[in-house]
Amino acid sequence: MTEYKLALVGFGGVNRALAQLIAERNERWKTELGFSLKIVGVTDLFLGSLINRQGLDAASLAGLPAVKGALAQLPGGNALALNEVVIKDSGADIIAEATFTNPVDGEPATSFCRWALESAKHVVTTNKGPIALHGAQLKALAQRNHVAFEYEGSVMSGTPVIRLARQLLAGSTINGFEGILNGTSNFVLTRMESGLGFTEAVEQAQALGYAEADPTADVEGHDVRLKVVILANELLDAKLNVSDVRCRGISTLTLDDIDQARQNNARWKLIGAATRQADGSVSASVEPRLLDNAHPLASIGGATNAVSFNTDLIGTVTVSGPGAGRTETAFALLSDIISLHQAAAQNRE
């Protein structure tokens, strides 16, 4: 029986949901998945940090009050986020990185990933920043140190996308993809189809907790652009930077546009896409596209996300599912750990 020691970096909704899953399911994972998880460290900018190499109680962590420095109230806890110490010196085998996405330079998450990989610790992350901005370097670093670097949750939370394409479509060539990769903007478009104006629809998304106080990253396509870079580099072997992706959001769409589309049996969707060109280069974009209602992405409504892969041997394969959510994203981290466990088993035997 393998027991992985886990350090949680960033203790917001996602890693808290992971702690909750560990509290509830660790026992059955032993038989179902062949491993169990022991949390040996936690660090969070707001909550502070805590290390216990003997293992922390997952249920207590999951129920930790969300007040500044809360980890300092636990035995051995510290009001400061001793990130580097938790990552390098908590005895963890795996770092679960789930801090905020910084779309400018990917920090501090990129440094967290780098410290972990340099210390030969596996990294599982849901953070788009390090992958979109520094993915190639971090993957190379992981390879040099013979550890896993997995990030299924960086696109469409726990809905399998990266692994579906990489593992299950292996043997078929992916020539491109189109996706609805942001739930907030898709929710706004769906509400506009019910007659709500753009501003009212955004307000409703904010009221429901889908959209942030500043919805720019969602509605202007910046969030989708990061995901397009991740998928294009991963699935099409592209070497795109964020600035290589043309990006236009949905804020200029009017109710008239939506109505006119409906009259033509079509719908506006914010589509992130990339295509391999004849010369081998990859072109990528984020833009509102008018999709015929028969298009596999036209019917993806509300906060659901989806991506269609265009392949040479089996045509178009589409997967849809949640694009966000705490437990859904925590499942992505779990699926990353399952994947690295299988790879490790392969290397051990």
Next chain:
Amino acid sequence: MTEYKLALVGFGGVNRALAQLIAERNERWKTELGFSLKIVGVTDLFLGSLINRQGLDAASLAGLPAVKGALAQLPGGNALALNEVVIKDSGADIIAEATFTNPVDGEPATSFCRWALESAKHVVTTNKGPIALHGAQLKALAQRNHVAFEYEGSVMSGTPVIRLARQLLAGSTINGFEGILNGTSNFVLTRMESGLGFTEAVEQAQALGYAEADPTADVEGHDVRLKVVILANELLDAKLNVSDVRCRGISTLTLDDIDQARQNNARWKLIGAATRQADGSVSASVEPRLLDNAHPLASIGGATNAVSFNTDLIGTVTVSGPGAGRTETAFALLSDIISLHQAAAQNRE
């Protein structure tokens, strides 16, 4: 570099497409997939049989004229389908079984699978009969003989379904599924939405090659029922027999039904479904269901297939793609071989 020796059992469209893929791609598979394939035997009721342990030319096989006993025209060929000899004594490591589906007793395909597994040869198959009718026994037989028994293509051709659920959703519990699992009946329903009567829509499906001369198995749900048994037993750990699945087809749906649905923003779809009940038992059915247009399966049009998995940790995940096609189904066989190669590598190391 691993070279697998392959015997093709049943040489209709699917295994012919596999031979064509081998002819075109074997070289690049060595680097991309880590193995190559050598065809050492072929057998087909209509075409006869042929063995060459040194390897047969895949391109010549793919181009074989579709005339009775054609394999007898090649050096060493026989006008008779020497199935047992080809399966047991051609020196094959893997048997690719792609004969016709017999929904009554699964024969002769089940015997072909049994002979292969008993001889400790891996089996990859696209045939619903052996899995739906004798899946548990054949799986046990494979396990006893330490060989793989893979059948991704038995449901939705090359679109990943079984492996998606089993591998990528591992860690989350699947509590049920709903699927559009027959392209012909879905094509007929889609055409009826354009105003065609049931009979005319079936005729059009026949003219386009979607429907057989006798469309009963497709439109009455019998084909879907086999797939529901396969998925329920595989993903919900059910022990269903075909007769456990309530089955009703689409032949009683009228244009009035279709129209009335449209007026209510809904659509009739032939849905194969299974659900785990509170007592742990699994109930399954095939029937026309009225789906609200917002349902993830409502927009699946034409010959496309799709299945939605209901999970505990990530809600509903849906995958859609081709449900038939020669190359699409041959890809399923290839994906099975990729999977058994990975498992074999794991056991070897």
